[in-house]
Amino acid sequence: MSDDGGGRKRAGASTARRELVENELYEHATRLFAERGFAGTSLQDIADAMGITRPALYYYVKSKDELLARLVTEVTNGPFDELTALVARGLDPVATLRGIVDIIVRRRATQPERFRLLIRSESELPEPLAAAHEESRRAVLKTIAGAIDAGVRSGVFRPVDARVAALGVLGMCNWVAWWFQPGGRDTAESVTGQLADMAVASLQRPDHQVPGGDGPAAAIKLLRQDLDHLERILDV
Numbered sequence: 001m002s003d004d005g006g007g008r009k010r011a012g013a014s015t016a017r018r019e020l021v022e023n024e025l026y027e028h029a030t031r032l033f034a035e036r037g038f039a040g041t042s043l044q045d046i047a048d049a050m051g052i053t054r055p056a057l058y059y060y061v062k063s064k065d066e067l068l069a070r071l072v073t074e075v076t077n078g079p080f081d082e083l084t085a086l087v088a089r090g091l092d093p094v095a096t097l098r099g100i101v102d103i104i105v106r107r108r109a110t111q112p113e114r115f116r117l118l119i120r121s122e123s124e125l126p127e128p129l130a131a132a133h134e135e136s137r138r139a140v141l142k143t144i145a146g147a148i149d150a151g152v153r154s155g156v157f158r159p160v161d162a163r164v165a166a167l168g169v170l171g172m173c174n175w176v177a178w179w180f181q182p183g184g185r186d187t188a189e190s191v192t193g194q195l196a197d198m199a200v201a202s203l204q205r206p207d208h209q210v211p212g213g214d215g216p217a218a219a220i221k222l223l224r225q226d227l228d229h230l231e232r233i234l235d236v
Contacts, residue, residue: 018060024050025060026074029067030113038068038124068121069129075111075118076136079104083143093151094200097169100144101196104173109188112177141166148203157203169199 028049032041043064047057061067086099108115118133125133145166151157172195180191 022060025057025067026071026114030071030117033068033121034113034117038064038121043067065126068125071114072118072121072125072129072133075107075114076133076140079107080136080140080143083140087143087147093147093154093156094204096147097151097200097203098196100147101169101173101199102192104170105176105192105195106188108174108176109180109182109191112180112182115174115177141170144169151203156205158205160203165203168202172199 025046029041029046032045032049036045041064043057043061044054046067047054050057061070082103083100086103087096091099122130122133141163145162148157148160148165148169149162152159152162176191176195180186180188182188
């Protein structure tokens with residue numbers, strides 16, 4: 001009888017080790033690309049930084065282009081996959097927006113070097129990779145705008161241009177990669193919570209009221225806001 005349990009343990013250990021080595025590979029590559037530029041970094045440089053031979057490195061990655069493609073895909077597709085799963089849960093607009101901020105800020109705070117590298121390398125990306133990166137960025141922005149628009153339509157958020165608001169939220173989240181210091185005074189959790197509060201507060205109706213929630217005067221005021229918003233959209 002075969003030892004299926006032992007085989008699964010060995011396979012699990014092998015997978016875990018590969019993930020650890022690949023993560024170390026990404027960290028060294030990110031640092032070297034940032035310091036020397038993509039063109040000025042060789043696979044031998046990365047192998048030396050990891051303390052392994054170049055043939056051993058080929059077990060994990062075949063070329064610099066493949067390595068850069070993996071880094072770009074991780075930075076761009078990772079958040080989008082999580083955002084898509086979040087929206088599919090059908091949460092209320094406030095919870096959805098808070099979840100969006102949590103996903104993006106957490107990634108920017110835990111892997112700031114990778115995001116900064118991506119931004120600095122955008123002009124050097126091969127055409128297919130640049131096109132995929134741009135498509136993913138647009139998809140993320142569209143997802144955020146859709147969540148905000150749902151909040152506007154339900155009366156939870158103020159009447160705003162959803163795309164402009166989404167750009168503001170995304171910019172606030174992405175900027176974390178430039179100023180957050182892991183291990184510093186602020187934790188990723190505290191920063192995420194505060195930015196989520198700020199995003200919600202910037203869009204939520206005054207006093208969290210919906211039309212008619214605080215007497216006729218408040219209802220008329222909020223309805224006027226809605227009419228102004230519609231007139232701007234329709235260019236009336």
